Amino acid sequence: MYAGYRYPAELISYAVWLYFRFPLSLRMVEEMLAARGISVTYETIRQWGLKFGRAFANRIRRRAPGRGDKWHLDEVVITIAGKKHWLWRAVDQEGFVLDVLVQSRRDKKAAKRLLRKLLKKQGRAPRVLITDKLRSYAAAKREIMPGVEHRQHKGLNNRAENSHQPTRQRERIMKRFQSPRQVQRFLSIHDPIANLFSRRPDQDTATTFYAARSQACTTWTEVTGVAMAA
Known part of the structure; x- marks a missing residue:
């Protein structure tokens, strides 16, 4: 190499x-x-x-070993080249980052894309899905994984919300991200390494x-x- x-x-x-x-x-x-x-x-x-x-x-x-069966999902706004985008992230109950996805939308279609990506990468559905009260999650879950228990409560989702903090630090250090591709590429490398050492x-x-x-x-x-x- x-x-x-x-x-x-x-x-x-x-x-x-x-x-x-x-x-x-x-x-x-x-x-x-x-x-x-x-x-x-x-x-x-x-x-x-x-x-x-x-x-x-x-x-x-x-x-990496198999991750937990309880998925915490959250989305946070990031500004890229003066435009608003949404960084969607999923973590398990231990705080391991399962996946991230940068999208320009915050709706049902975007939530469905995240769930499909998670299912493909994890190879199985979770036992429990925990999100905030964004209605797009519930609508997407009903179509993609209807049999999964879904808990919607802001206080339950602190683990996913806290997982955004390293990204915020990087955003400040790097003087904001330059493109959605750059964010996706950087985090796809950063998160597995963070999973290993955190x-x-x-x-x-x-x-x-x-x-x-x-x-x-x-x-x-x-x-x-x-x-x-x-």
């Missing part, structure tokens, strides 16, 4: 990890590497992110958290083919 690149694999994987794991801009990553005596431009880091980030994210997805509710002690983080680092080493930089 790294053939033809003059920079070592350890550096490439480390730069990609920094950019997608933390709320850093490309120029910030460039400066962090420069502080370690490594001269590489932010444009090179961007290209690494597009090529290697996608490959790493796909490998993480293939290794802390979960069951990691409620230092011992369980450190064990989970060690396992995440091991998985990252396996998907990138190189040990994490010290």
